Amino acid sequence: xxxxxxxxxxxxxxxxxxxxxxxxxxxxxxxxxxxxxxxxxxxxxxxxxxxxxxxxxxxxxxxxxxxxxxxxxxxxxxxxxxxxxxxxxxxxxxxxxxxxxxxxxxxxxxxxxxxxxxxxxxxxxxxxxxxxxxxxxxxxxxxxxxxxxxxxxxxxxxxxxxxxxxxxxxxxxxxxxxxxxxxxxxxxxxxxxxxxxxxxxxxxxxxxxxxxxxxxxxxxxxxxxxxxxxxxxxxxxxxxxxxxxxxxxxxxxxxxxxxxxxxxxxxxxxxxxxxxxxxxxxxxxxxxxxxxxxxxxxxxxxxxxxxxxxxxxxxxxxxxxxxxxxxxxxxxxxxxxxxxxxxxxxxxxxxxxxxxxxxxxxxxxxxxxxxxxxxxxxxxxxxxxxxxxxxxxxxxxxxxxxxxxxxxxxxxxxxxxxxxxxxxxxxxxxxxxxxxxxxxxxxxxxxxxxxxxxxxxxxxxxxxxxxxxxxxxxxxxxxxxxxxxxxxxxxxxxxxxxxx
Numbered sequence: 001x002x003x004x005x006x007x008x009x010x011x012x013x014x015x016x017x018x019x020x021x022x023x024x025x026x027x028x029x030x031x032x033x034x035x036x037x038x039x040x041x042x043x044x045x046x047x048x049x050x051x052x053x054x055x056x057x058x059x060x061x062x063x064x065x066x067x068x069x070x071x072x073x074x075x076x077x078x079x080x081x082x083x084x085x086x087x088x089x090x091x092x093x094x095x096x097x098x099x100x101x102x103x104x105x106x107x108x109x110x111x112x113x114x115x116x117x118x119x120x121x122x123x124x125x126x127x128x129x130x131x132x133x134x135x136x137x138x139x140x141x142x143x144x145x146x147x148x149x150x151x152x153x154x155x156x157x158x159x160x161x162x163x164x165x166x167x168x169x170x171x172x173x174x175x176x177x178x179x180x181x182x183x184x185x186x187x188x189x190x191x192x193x194x195x196x197x198x199x200x201x202x203x204x205x206x207x208x209x210x211x212x213x214x215x216x217x218x219x220x221x222x223x224x225x226x227x228x229x230x231x232x233x234x235x236x237x238x239x240x241x242x243x244x245x246x247x248x249x250x251x252x253x254x255x256x257x258x259x260x261x262x263x264x265x266x267x268x269x270x271x272x273x274x275x276x277x278x279x280x281x282x283x284x285x286x287x288x289x290x291x292x293x294x295x296x297x298x299x300x301x302x303x304x305x306x307x308x309x310x311x312x313x314x315x316x317x318x319x320x321x322x323x324x325x326x327x328x329x330x331x332x333x334x335x336x337x338x339x340x341x342x343x344x345x346x347x348x349x350x351x352x353x354x355x356x357x358x359x360x361x362x363x364x365x366x367x368x369x370x371x372x373x374x375x376x377x378x379x380x381x382x383x384x385x386x387x388x389x390x391x392x393x394x395x396x397x398x399x400x401x402x403x404x405x406x407x408x409x410x411x412x413x414x415x416x417x418x419x420x421x422x423x424x425x426x427x428x429x430x431x432x433x434x435x436x437x438x439x440x441x442x443x444x445x446x447x448x449x450x451x452x453x454x455x456x457x458x459x460x461x462x463x464x465x466x467x468x469x470x471x472x473x474x475x476x477x478x479x480x481x482x483x484x485x486x487x488x489x490x491x492x493x494x495x496x497x498x499x500x
Contacts, residue, residue: 033240035197035226035277040152041239042195043159044168045247046203047129048232048398050161052426053246053320055094057237061157062124065095070102070122074138075130075163087128093428110142119147123156127164133177133189135167145193158195159235162203169201170194171225173218184217196238196277202229206249207400211336214254215265226280227254227266233398233419234271241278245269246320248398248419250338256280264336272321286321291498292491297324300487304328310478313340315414316491317421318471324491325414344401344411345476348454350461351410353420356438358388361430382406396430397423414474421465421472439465447496451485458485464492471495 032038041061045054062069071088073081081103091099102118102125104110119125125148127135139145152158158168166173174181175189192201200218205211214227230236234247245251251269257280258267269275272286287294297314304312311329315322327339364387381387381404389404397419402412423429439450447468454461454476462484464473473492475484 033278035199036238036241036243037152037195038240039155041157041159041237042152042168043157044165044196044201044228044230044236044238045159045161046165046205046230046232046234046249046251047162048204048207049396050090050233050235051248051422052094052428054233054235055091055096057235057246058124058126058157058159059091059094059096062096065097067096067098067124068122069096069099069124069126070119071099071126071128072102072135072164073128073130074103074105074134075132075167076128077130077134085128087126091126105138107138107142110139110144112143116143116147119144119151122151123154125151125156125158127158127160127167129160129162129164131177131179131181132163132167132172132192133175133186135163135193136172136175136189136191137177140191140193148193149195152195165203165230166201167192168195169199169228170197171200171218171222173200173202173214184213185221196228198224198226199277200225200227202227204232205229205252206231206338206341207398209335209337211252211264211266219254219265223255225255226277228252228277229254229266238277241276242283243275243277245271245273245275247271248422249415250325253280258282263332266336268338270322270325271317272323287323289321290318290323291494292316292323294324294326296494297326297491300490301326301328304477304479304482307331312475312477312479312482313345313414314476314487314491315340315418315474316472316495317418318469318495320470322418323495338415341413341415342401344403344413345461345478346454347410347412347476348460349456350452350454350463351404351408353438353452353463354389354393354404354410355385355408357393357430357433358385360433360437361388361392364388364391383408392430393420412476414476417463417474417476418472421463421474424465425467425470444493444496449492451488453485455480458483460484462488464488466492466496469496 073085081101083101085101088099088101169192172189172192176183176186202214219227230251231249234249236243252266254266261268274284276283301312305328307329309329313327316324325340330339333342363384381390383406385408386404399416402416404410424435442449450465452463462475473488475488
């Protein structure tokens, strides 16, 4: 066809094209996502141990267990990796059958046909943790980076944890080319791979007390950015401009259009909540799908809003969604630590749940690897029970602040006890363990509850699990007279009755 013919053809077709994009038929560009991917899925994980819900979501987004998933471990900084790299093994353990490691530090290789051909066959890319500047050095601007984008554009999934989460953003937080990841903004490393446009991403924010950092160091300098962060074992799952939170703890928004939480420079989200990244607003709270209301729950804790009462916290979850996660009468904590995570609460006879688990596990030898974890309070473990809590119970589920003393008493919080509940739901957490030991089985109608309390008569603290509903109610107080059992029963009763 000649140039003139092509011009004539376009001229003839132009009115029809314009009509198709009229008021009655919005253009594809007008409906295109402004922040997230036009197609495919982005999964942002805050580091630490991930539960099966995150692995399953990634594998499903990649196309199922037989899909080709490429694990990219460059951020870890080793000189070489093979297909037995930790990230690849973790995905195989989670059920993925076609996982391989993609690794090179040679930019000539990153620009080669062979590496692009491999990515062209894949439908999932996973970036492991470490230091995100290494991913920039090895892949930014190469054909490999373009192939990553092409994978997402054809409907694949790209995700990462820790450094592998931050690289997914547009502005590269903590990108300094050194071992000092406290540097939030480095002039030579400000650009991530931008799978989420106009977004800066931080991670490990609760576990490592990082919650002020985005607000203090990034949002003040770059107010047009949307800052998002996420704690360990928790993920933003983004399709288009819509994000849903899944996992074990919390996510946070800086620079959104909703009001921030009282006294802090961010808004908190929980598993099951949904967020519009373009409009910068919450679109759905998980509790809205439940028979519970915050007014009902707040009424049960009205006596604890005054700090002189000693305070109380409550967490209610069902089916992986956190419906309620709230404190009463607890003062603001240092560095904006969530008042449901800090301070710690003495569990009393609830410590027996931990003792029953430890009794079924082989004892950790004195002097073996382990010890204090980031953010963990208290001295080094000395008794067999302390070592079990610190080295066998806590690491698989990401408990950082839960401690045991030499008398066998455990101190914890509702957020970490929820991680314990999720671990008990997953038979791979502690294989061979009877997860009903240490609990009392109660029949409520045709539904069985597993219960444990701070005292024999149900005072001070309550932990209720309803396995058939994957439901959990946790109540902790500093009041020896608190009817924790009664409060938990009213919450669980309404939850179960409303689902019947």
